[in-house]
Amino acid sequence: MVQIEKVEHYYINNHTMVISPNYDPIYQSKIIETNRTVLAKQTPIKIIDSSCIQEGGATLDGRKKAIEIVTKKKVMIPIPVDPSKGIILIPTMKVRHPDCTWIDYCHIKDCQSILGHKNETEVIFYNNQSHKVDLSPSKMHNQVMLAAHVFGYFIKNKYIS
Numbered sequence: 001m002v003q004i005e006k007v008e009h010y011y012i013n014n015h016t017m018v019i020s021p022n023y024d025p026i027y028q029s030k031i032i033e034t035n036r037t038v039l040a041k042q043t044p045i046k047i048i049d050s051s052c053i054q055e056g057g058a059t060l061d062g063r064k065k066a067i068e069i070v071t072k073k074k075v076m077i078p079i080p081v082d083p084s085k086g087i088i089l090i091p092t093m094k095v096r097h098p099d100c101t102w103i104d105y106c107h108i109k110d111c112q113s114i115l116g117h118k119n120e121t122e123v124i125f126y127n128n129q130s131h132k133v134d135l136s137p138s139k140m141h142n143q144v145m146l147a148a149h150v151f152g153y154f155i156k157n158k159y160i161s
Helices: 043-054 059-069 137-158
Strands: 003-007 016-021 028-032 036-040 079-082 089-091 102-104 109-114 115-126 130-133
Touching: 016 043, 028 043, 036 102, 043 059, 043 079, 059 079, 059 137, 089 137, 109 137, 115 137
Parallel strands: 003 036
Antiparallel strands: 016 028, 016 102, 028 036, 079 089, 089 102, 109 115, 115 130
């Protein structure tokens, strides 16, 4: 059985796989980690913003603007919370949409279509857990490829001298 913990504040870490709205007046976010589920009082956007500031001293908006320049996209862009640790979050909707779910790129093993549900995708993680998102498989694949581009942008200097 998965352990559920309730917290006041949550910071994204290497175990964070999914951040989604929880639709509860007190615990507004549900976070799925590799070995536990966390309910947090903050909204997903607040969690991401405070984690961006803590991990690199830049706000969510600052990182979003930087990635808009890198990718030449303005909608549904991945957010590099801590690219040095591989923490790149993929949105399933517009970044500020209250129903947006966020998936950590480096935990994704595969994305599969769900029979009879053309606008839903099952995301399979490396620990063999899965999570259903309201996004077509082709759009989810595009989001994963865009996150890979962002990830590569930040780590390429380690390999190029």
